[in-house]
Amino acid sequence: MDNTIKTNDTQYCLQVKNLKKYFTIGKTFFGTPNQFLKAVDDVSFDIEKGTTLGLVGESGCGKTTVGRSILRLHEITDGQIIFNGVDITKLKHEELRRLRPKMQLIFQDPYSSLSPRMNVGEIIGEAVKAHRIVPRSEYKDYVLGVMQNCGLRPQYFDRYPHEFSGGQRQRICIARALALKPEFIVCDEPVSALDVSIQAQIINLLKDLQDQYKFSYLFISHDLSVVEYISHKVGVMYLGNIVEMGTKEQIFKNPMHPYTKALLSAVPVPDPTVKMNRIILQGDLPSPANPPKGCKFCTRCPNCMDICKEVPPVYKEYEKGHKVACHLYPQD
């Protein structure tokens, strides 16, 4: 087939190249789209097998759109998504269906992502049946096994979601994703809706499962401390672009982009003796429908120069694996 590109890089689980997703927000009289909201504008990254990429940014910066586009829940505008060496952007319906069990999604809100009319066994087992992961006869044992892995007791099998607390529901969501033996899971803010003590339980569970099954995660979150704990690599997004990307150590110990620096300094530290020199960004995130010219961060940047307002900066590698898009650093 012409759309299956076999690449030599077998260490990558997922490679995203120049991903673009534009939403239409205006049409001409004849129905031709003429106004676009560039939710994701030229984003590239790759995730090695068994590792986690953390994606951070403020709300509205396009991180969820990236996650959904990778799973082809959105029709992408342009770019390539290579999953295990296969370009999945042009796959047809039937081929995509075969691929679905390999890529799963855990949603943010465990209260609205579980059907209230199905019991736990049905929720976890529905896709197992549909994709024929195990033979009919072993089905129930298999589901119970998955539940046990996620810390759910076997007697929960017949219960309904409303009987569970937020943390337990998130475990059900994780079990549902896990039951299909995926290789890659997109976690879209899986712990934001949970309390601190439950958060720790879920994060530990996700990490244990990764050690056990060698999953790759795309971990989307706005909580920098959680991202630092769980990720191997971190990407920082701002208005549809990745402005900085590097290993966890590079981003947190040596942030280069002014936005990353501001984001890190804005996190409150639970220690009253630490008095921080906080960089407080002025203003709000500009509207993604009408982003500023040049560097998109120029309206809020504390180090803004004249060139920033005119020319968009180049996204360039400065250390091994540490890429930044900023005019403060040499551009060529």
Add this chain to the structure above:
Amino acid sequence: MNGINKNKNKYTLTRKEERAIIRENRKMMRHFEKLKKRKNVSESEYLTQMRDPNNLVEFDDLHTYFYTDIGTVKAVDGVSFEIPKGSTVGVVGESGCGKSVTSLSLMQLVQAPQGQVVKGSIRFNAGDKCYDIVKMPTEAMRKIRGKDISMIFQEPMTSLNPVFTIGSQIDEVILLHLEGYTKKQAKEKSIEMLKRVGIARPEAVYDSYPHELSGGMRQRVMIAIALACEPKLIIADEPTTALDVTIQAQILDLLREIKHKTNSSIMLITHDLGVVAEMADYVVVMYAGRIIEKGTVNDIFLDPKHPYTIGLMKSKPVVNKVVDRLYSIPGQVPNPINMPNYCYFRDRCDRRFDKCAGDYPPLYKISDTHYAACYLCDKSKEAQ
């Protein structure tokens, strides 16, 4: 299938039991509602004395219950703490621990008729007089609420009225509570308030509707409304939870600045330990409707005593602090209807011992400012 049995829920009630509960609830609710709706009550009935005149608010053994059809939920069960004048008190705890209900009791805004303050008192120092808010009828409370005590809610998206302009919503507070203001003067004051909370084009924002503003801007407007009457106490109920980190930093900075300028007290309710460490002077940690530890910020963060406080701090990942594995408190908060009679945290505690199976522990004094409700802090026994 063996091993799976349809375990009947422990809390399932028969129809008869349920009816008895409903009948009892109705009786209680009618009793409390009647007390609140009294008219022409003389002020002397709810006047009281502060224990310490430097305190602005004193909660004393407050009990707020919710009468639900499946039983009584003791949302706040014997809470006592003080808010000194000009200081920030942080109330921390997980969802459902009663921190919001405590503040709503202070505002007399608990969801009625099922939610009622059953016992205890809340003394509020209004300058020359002191009121007991629990005994106050609704009519009298209306004069204090919004004027001397105001509240910033968690959701800036839903707490502004979408069909009125920002301006008219600030004007309303001023015209209602401050005497001698004409509409024109109120408008001037509203614009001044908007300017004070750091809104760039106050005149334009005055005429705009809530949907035209971003989350951070709306929260600023909420703060402007709360500040319009120069309250003595601002209750901030999770003011930054719905906002992004960069906006959160802006709002916290604004709150701190306002506190310095107006010398009002802030009761900050949050689940984010980082926010508390940064903002508060005193910290109250709540668990399942009770205070388990209270003290100054340094007491709580540098020398936490209660195993729950310690666990909570260990389970939060901190930027630039490497840990191999996050600590997680096992289990969940007990069912609020059938609370055990021993320490509520015992089943989740990793340091429990024989004594924990006894009565609920009282607050033990560790230092003049630091108290914890745990038998581990019982110095008198250890000395023996």
